[in-house]
Amino acid sequence: MSSLFFVLVCAPNLGAQQFYGTITGTVTDPSGAVVPNATVKVTNVDTNVTSTLKTNRAGVYVASSLIVGTYRVEAEAAGFKKAVADRITLEVGATPKVDLSLAVGRTTEVVEVTAANAAILQTEQTDLGQTMDTSRLQELPTFSNAGRRPYNFLTLAAGVTQQTGCTGAGTGGGGLGSCGNDGNVRISGSRPRTDDNILDGASITPPVFGGQDVQPSVDAIQEFRIEQNSMSAEYGKAGGLIVIQVSKSGTNQFHGSAYEYNRNENWDARNYFEDPKVRKSPYNYNEFGGTIGGPIIKGKLFFFTDYEGIRQHGDTVGPNTLVPNSLFRSGDLGTLCTDNGGTFDASGICSGGNGQQIHDPNMNPIPFNNVANATTPVSLVSQAFLAIWPNGGSAIGIGTNSMTINPPFSNTTNRFNPRVDLNFSQADHLFTAFHTDYSSGFNYDIILGPEGKSISRGSNYAGTAGWTHTFTSTTLNEFRFGWGHHKGDRMPFGVGSVSPSAFGISGIPNCLSSVPDTKSGAACGTPGVAVNGYADFLNSGMLYEPATTLHFSDTLSKSVGRHSLKMGGQADHYSIDNYQPNDVVGNFHFTGSVTGNAFSDFLFGVMNKGSVQVQPKFVSSRAWSYSLFLQDDIKLTPKLTLNAGLRWQYDQSFRELHHGDAFFDPCATLYSGRDPSCVPHWEQFGVGNTPDTTLDPSKHQFEPRIGLAWNPIGGFVVRAGYGIMHPGYVGHGRAGDGQPGPNLLLGSSLGKGTPWDSPLPVSVPPSDTTAPIPVNFLVSFSSWAPRKQYPTYTQLWNLTVQKQFGRDTTAQIGYVG
Incomplete structure (x- = not known):
C-alpha cells in the first residue's frame, strides 16, 4: 500500500494547455508493482506523429503538448508483452489518465488494453466548462439568421444566456449584431461583453465590442470549449467566460468536404405581420463551401484550408407603415x-x-x-419630403393610412481559414493560421425605397502562430503570437444619392470629407425626420471604426514531485480608431408642440427639436495590457488535489492621440479636496493640463485562484473553487467602468419652433487634429467616471459533485456564483 501511495502522490502532471492536451498514466506489472524505464509511445493516429517517452522511477509517463485528436498509447519493457490502449480521444485542455498493465511474455506479443481508465471525470481540476469536438459541431443544429457558427453553441452551456434585446451576430456591417460582435452573452449573471476569446492559444478579442475578431466556419474548427468558472491563473482579462477554439490541422491522409445549406420562404413559416391572403415575402439564405487538408510531407508537414460563402437576400417584413392620407397631404x-x-x-x-x-x-x-x-x-422643405412620402393604403385613423411596404435587403459574407503545421522534431511543433471574414450588406429605408440605401461593411482578420518546445518529459515551453483586426463601417441611409440640400435644407456641413475610405461630396444621406403618428425617415448615423489587437504570450510548464507548475506572461496591444457622428445629416422631430398637431408642424416646417452633430477629430486610442501568472497543481493525497494560482494584470488607460475625446469632470480636484467650491466642467483630452487618458491605471489587479478536487471513491468527485478576475477592455475604457463615449461630438441643438427652411444655425468647429476645441461649442458625451477608482472585478466560486455512470456518461450538480 505504501508503494501504491507513493506512485499516486508522485505522478507528475504538466496540466492542460490553452489549446493542447496531455496524456499521463502509470505502467505496472501483473502484481501491481510499477515498471520504471519502460518505453511508452503516444501516437496521433491521424498524423502518425509519435512521442516516445520513458517511465520514471514511479512508473509514470507524461505526454504533454499534444494537439487534440485521437491517440494510441503503447508500453513495452524487457520480459513483458507490449500493452496497447487505442482510440483515446484527447480534448483541448484535457488530461486523461491512461494506465497500462504489462503481462509477462515476449515483447513481440501484444495485449490490447481497454482505455476505460481514461476517465471522463475531472479528478485533477476544479474549473467548470464544456467541450464540443468536430463531430458534435457538425452534427448538432447550428443554423440561425447568422449562419452556422460555433458561437451558436454558447447558450447550450449551463448558465449562459443571451443579453435581452440582442440579435446575435448580424450579417453585413462587420458581423455586428445589435449588441456587438458576439459579445452579447452573460455567464452566471455576469456583465455582457466581458468574455475573452482564444483561437489557437492567442486572444482575438477586439477592444470595441468584445466577442471575437473573426468568426471561423464550423467546418474549420476542431474543438470549441467554454471555460465558465474557477479556471487556472493562466486565464484572465474576462468577467467569467473564456471561449477557446482550436482550428483544424491536416493529417497523413487527404480529406475534403463540400456542403451547401439553403433556407427560403418555401420552407419558412409565414411572418406574423404578413397578410395570409398574399404570397409570402421572398427570402433566400444560401451557405456553401468546402474544406481540404492533408500532408505536404507525411508525418511532418500538414495543411488545412477551407472556404465558406453566404448569400442572403429578401424583403424586410414588419408592421404596416403609417402614412398621411390624401386629405392631410393636401393640407x-x-x-x-x-x-x-x-x-x-x-x-x-x-x-x-x-x-x-x-x-x-x-x-x-x-x-x-x-x-x-x-x-x-407651408414649408418648401416639407413639400419636398412629402413628394417622396408613399401615398395610398387603407384608412386606419384620422389622417392616416396603413400601407404594406417591405423594402429589400442583401448581405454577402466570405470566409477563408488556412493553417499549416510543422513537426520539426519530437521536441518542436510549429504552426501558423490565418482567418478572414469579410461581409457587406445593405437595406433600404421604408420611406425612401431604393434611393434610401444604407450600406454596411466589415473586414475582419486574425492570424495566429505558435512554437512549442519540449525540453524533457517534465518541462516544456509555449510561445504564442496573435494579430486581430476588425473594421466595421456604416453609411447613412441614402448616401451617394440623397442629401439634405436636395430637400432644401442648408447649413449642414459636408459629412464625409474627413472620413477615410469614403467618398466626399454633398450626397451624404437623408436626414432623420420623425412626425408623431407616422413612419419615420430613418437616419442610421455614420460609423467608421477599425480596431487592431496584438497578442504575445509565453508559458513554461514544469513538473516537480507532487507539483505541476506553470508560469508565464502575456502582453496585448490595443488600437482603436473611431469616427461616429450619429446625427451627421441632422435629426428633426415634429410633435405638435407648435401648431397643435404633429403633421401640421411638419407642413409648416417648425420642429419641436432637432440636432446636427459634427465630429471634428478622428479619435485614435492606444493602450497596452500586461499580465503575469503562476499556477501550481498539487497532489496532496492520492484522492485530493489542490489547484492554487495567482495572476497579476496591469491595464494601461487608453491614450487618445488627437485630442478628439472629452469627459465631464464635476470638479478637477474632487479627490484632493483643495478646491471644494470648484465649478463642474468638461475637459478635452491632452489639452492644457488635462491628461490624454481616461483613467489612472491600477497596479493592484491581483487575481488569486484556489480549488480542491476530492475523489473519495471511484466514479465520484467533489470539487470546489474560487477566483477573482478583472475584465478586459470594452469600448475605450475598462469593462463596467462607465467610460466616456468613444468620440467628442460637437454641433447644434435646435429648439422648439426652429424652421428648417431657413439656414440651420450649425457652427463648423475647427478641422485640424491638434488645436483645442473652442468651449462655446455644444459638447456631447455619453457618461462620466472618476479618474481614480479601483477597476471592475468579478468574484467566481463553485461547489459541484460529479458522478460517472458506465464508461461514457457523467452527471453533475452544483452551485455556481
Missing part, C-alpha cells in the same frame, strides 16, 4: 375637428366634443383647419 386637416365630435362655426373655428383646432406658427387659428387658409406659407 386639409379638417377631420381633426369633425371626426372628433367637433363642428366649425361660420369663421372656421372648431368647437365642441373633442374637436381639435390647429394654429399657424404665430399661434393664429387656421380657419377650417386647412393650411391653405393660413397667412403663413
Whole structure:
C-alpha cells in the first residue's frame, strides 16, 4: 500500500494547455508493482506523429503538448508483452489518465488494453466548462439568421444566456449584431461583453465590442470549449467566460468536404405581420463551401484550408407603415375637428366634443383647419419630403393610412481559414493560421425605397502562430503570437444619392470629407425626420471604426514531485480608431408642440427639436495590457488535489492621440479636496493640463485562484473553487467602468419652433487634429467616471459533485456564483 501511495502522490502532471492536451498514466506489472524505464509511445493516429517517452522511477509517463485528436498509447519493457490502449480521444485542455498493465511474455506479443481508465471525470481540476469536438459541431443544429457558427453553441452551456434585446451576430456591417460582435452573452449573471476569446492559444478579442475578431466556419474548427468558472491563473482579462477554439490541422491522409445549406420562404413559416391572403415575402439564405487538408510531407508537414460563402437576400417584413392620407397631404386637416365630435362655426373655428383646432406658427387659428387658409406659407422643405412620402393604403385613423411596404435587403459574407503545421522534431511543433471574414450588406429605408440605401461593411482578420518546445518529459515551453483586426463601417441611409440640400435644407456641413475610405461630396444621406403618428425617415448615423489587437504570450510548464507548475506572461496591444457622428445629416422631430398637431408642424416646417452633430477629430486610442501568472497543481493525497494560482494584470488607460475625446469632470480636484467650491466642467483630452487618458491605471489587479478536487471513491468527485478576475477592455475604457463615449461630438441643438427652411444655425468647429476645441461649442458625451477608482472585478466560486455512470456518461450538480 505504501508503494501504491507513493506512485499516486508522485505522478507528475504538466496540466492542460490553452489549446493542447496531455496524456499521463502509470505502467505496472501483473502484481501491481510499477515498471520504471519502460518505453511508452503516444501516437496521433491521424498524423502518425509519435512521442516516445520513458517511465520514471514511479512508473509514470507524461505526454504533454499534444494537439487534440485521437491517440494510441503503447508500453513495452524487457520480459513483458507490449500493452496497447487505442482510440483515446484527447480534448483541448484535457488530461486523461491512461494506465497500462504489462503481462509477462515476449515483447513481440501484444495485449490490447481497454482505455476505460481514461476517465471522463475531472479528478485533477476544479474549473467548470464544456467541450464540443468536430463531430458534435457538425452534427448538432447550428443554423440561425447568422449562419452556422460555433458561437451558436454558447447558450447550450449551463448558465449562459443571451443579453435581452440582442440579435446575435448580424450579417453585413462587420458581423455586428445589435449588441456587438458576439459579445452579447452573460455567464452566471455576469456583465455582457466581458468574455475573452482564444483561437489557437492567442486572444482575438477586439477592444470595441468584445466577442471575437473573426468568426471561423464550423467546418474549420476542431474543438470549441467554454471555460465558465474557477479556471487556472493562466486565464484572465474576462468577467467569467473564456471561449477557446482550436482550428483544424491536416493529417497523413487527404480529406475534403463540400456542403451547401439553403433556407427560403418555401420552407419558412409565414411572418406574423404578413397578410395570409398574399404570397409570402421572398427570402433566400444560401451557405456553401468546402474544406481540404492533408500532408505536404507525411508525418511532418500538414495543411488545412477551407472556404465558406453566404448569400442572403429578401424583403424586410414588419408592421404596416403609417402614412398621411390624401386629405392631410393636401393640407386639409379638417377631420381633426369633425371626426372628433367637433363642428366649425361660420369663421372656421372648431368647437365642441373633442374637436381639435390647429394654429399657424404665430399661434393664429387656421380657419377650417386647412393650411391653405393660413397667412403663413407651408414649408418648401416639407413639400419636398412629402413628394417622396408613399401615398395610398387603407384608412386606419384620422389622417392616416396603413400601407404594406417591405423594402429589400442583401448581405454577402466570405470566409477563408488556412493553417499549416510543422513537426520539426519530437521536441518542436510549429504552426501558423490565418482567418478572414469579410461581409457587406445593405437595406433600404421604408420611406425612401431604393434611393434610401444604407450600406454596411466589415473586414475582419486574425492570424495566429505558435512554437512549442519540449525540453524533457517534465518541462516544456509555449510561445504564442496573435494579430486581430476588425473594421466595421456604416453609411447613412441614402448616401451617394440623397442629401439634405436636395430637400432644401442648408447649413449642414459636408459629412464625409474627413472620413477615410469614403467618398466626399454633398450626397451624404437623408436626414432623420420623425412626425408623431407616422413612419419615420430613418437616419442610421455614420460609423467608421477599425480596431487592431496584438497578442504575445509565453508559458513554461514544469513538473516537480507532487507539483505541476506553470508560469508565464502575456502582453496585448490595443488600437482603436473611431469616427461616429450619429446625427451627421441632422435629426428633426415634429410633435405638435407648435401648431397643435404633429403633421401640421411638419407642413409648416417648425420642429419641436432637432440636432446636427459634427465630429471634428478622428479619435485614435492606444493602450497596452500586461499580465503575469503562476499556477501550481498539487497532489496532496492520492484522492485530493489542490489547484492554487495567482495572476497579476496591469491595464494601461487608453491614450487618445488627437485630442478628439472629452469627459465631464464635476470638479478637477474632487479627490484632493483643495478646491471644494470648484465649478463642474468638461475637459478635452491632452489639452492644457488635462491628461490624454481616461483613467489612472491600477497596479493592484491581483487575481488569486484556489480549488480542491476530492475523489473519495471511484466514479465520484467533489470539487470546489474560487477566483477573482478583472475584465478586459470594452469600448475605450475598462469593462463596467462607465467610460466616456468613444468620440467628442460637437454641433447644434435646435429648439422648439426652429424652421428648417431657413439656414440651420450649425457652427463648423475647427478641422485640424491638434488645436483645442473652442468651449462655446455644444459638447456631447455619453457618461462620466472618476479618474481614480479601483477597476471592475468579478468574484467566481463553485461547489459541484460529479458522478460517472458506465464508461461514457457523467452527471453533475452544483452551485455556481
